[in-house]
Amino acid sequence: MPTSPERLREAERKVLERVKVPVEHEFVRAGNYIMHVIVAGRGNPKNIILLHGHSMSAAFFYRNLEQLVSIGYCANAVDLLGWGRSDRPEFKGKTAEESIDYYVESLQLCLESLGLREFVLLGHSLGAYVAVQYTLKNPLPVRKLVLISPAGIERKVSPLRALYFAFTPQLLIRRGGLLGYLGFIARYPRQPGFVAPGLRKLAYQLNAQPKPSGDAAVVPLVSLRGLSAAECLFPLVECIQRLRVPVHLVCGDMDPVVKVSEVKHLYELLKNTISDCHFTVIRGxxxxxxxxxxxxxxxxxxxxEIESWQHSTCCPNDFTVSDVSLEEGSEREQ
Structure with a gap:
């Protein structure tokens, strides 16, 4: 059965209890809607916006908030419209353009309400796709883009992947009763990080909310042409070269959803037009x-930034990261 906003709030609270810096919740006006933002490090001199991926929420950045605050960032993790604890209006659009506008316009209004003039914009998967589309329309406030396993890179899409988005997993979880719950448990990731206490419960509560909204807004972005062909209607490879801000692309070498080769293709396109462009593969x-x-x-x-902040006289603490070199933990090309 569909769950409730109250259960979602409690599940989120359990996850955020593990964050060791003060966390605040803001509910800001975005036109006719209210969007939820998790804020950590208020008053710090730098701002970063965090955009989550499909089927996730702002709270999934809980392992990153303390680190960002430690180097002088005020971290603003946004629940995209239709996801998390933001409003979940019915998506009535039919076209890919309307889907992009649904996300970008609401994000723009949300960030204007927060009053941020300059920020790093970090997005994961769907959030990375939205981050690119936002920056193409609003380049001035974006100091840097960090794109983690961005969705919608190539025009050609696996028909099975397109089917996944057309008939969203939220539909089964929301209406499938015990079968929906068992399907969720069977498909829930077992990788490090996902198995943290309370995170699976949060993921279930996010995806069992009563009304389709953000998940429905993704559907028009992918066109399913029978059982043998599908395409992303506005792929990143066809617009990424219009960016004029520094970009850092990141992916995992074990990612079955967004292949390393796809992200590297974006990097090859970008480095021809942007001098400050980086590509990192996180091994494992x-x-x-x-x-x-x-x-x-x-x-x-x-x-x-870690090194410069730790040597600054305004450094608030002695935070250090684990002793894992780039060569051991990732592959970086410049």
């Missing part, structure tokens, strides 16, 4: 490097 990681290997991810993406 699946689709969520930031969650599975947070220390390796943190050092790979923010290594230069």
């Amino acid at each position: 990681s699946d689709h969520c490097a930031f969650l599975e290997y947070p220390d390796e991810f943190f050092r790979a993406v923010f290594g230069d």
Whole structure:
């Protein structure tokens, strides 16, 4: 049976209890809707926006908040419209353009309400796709893009993958009763990070919410043409070269959803137009490097800032990451 917002809030609270820095919740106006933002490190001199992937929420960045705060960031993890504890309006659009507008316009209004003039924009999977589309329309406030296993890279899509998005797993979980719950348990990842106490319960509560919304807004982005062909209607390879901000691409070498070769293709396109462009592969990681290997991810993406912040006179603490070198934890090409 569908669950309730109250159960979702409690499941999220259990996960965020593990964060060792103060965490605040903001519910900000985004046009006609309210969006939920988890804030850590308020008052720090730098801002970073975190956008989650499909079937997830802002709380999935719980392993990264303390690290970001330790190097001077105010971390703002946003529940995209239709996901997490943000409003879940019915998506009435039919086209891919309407899908992109659904996410980008609401995000723009949300960030305007937060009053942030400049920030790093970090997105995972669907969140990375939204981050690119947002930056193409609003480049001025984005100081840097960090894209983790971005969705929608190539035009050609596996028909099975397209079917997954067309008939969303949320539909089965929301209406499948015991069968839906057992299907969720069977498919839930077993990789490091996902098995943390309370995270599986949070994932179930997120995806068993009563109304389709954010999941329905993804459907028009992928066109299923029978059982043998499918395509992403606005793939990143066809727009990524219009970016003019620094970009760091990250993926896991064990990711079955977004292949290393796809992310490397994006990198090859970007490095022709952007001098400050990096590509990191986190060894042993699946689709969520930031969650599975947070220390390796943190050092790979923010290594230069860690060193400069620790040597700064305004450094608030003596935070250090685990002693894993880039060569051991990831592969970096420049």
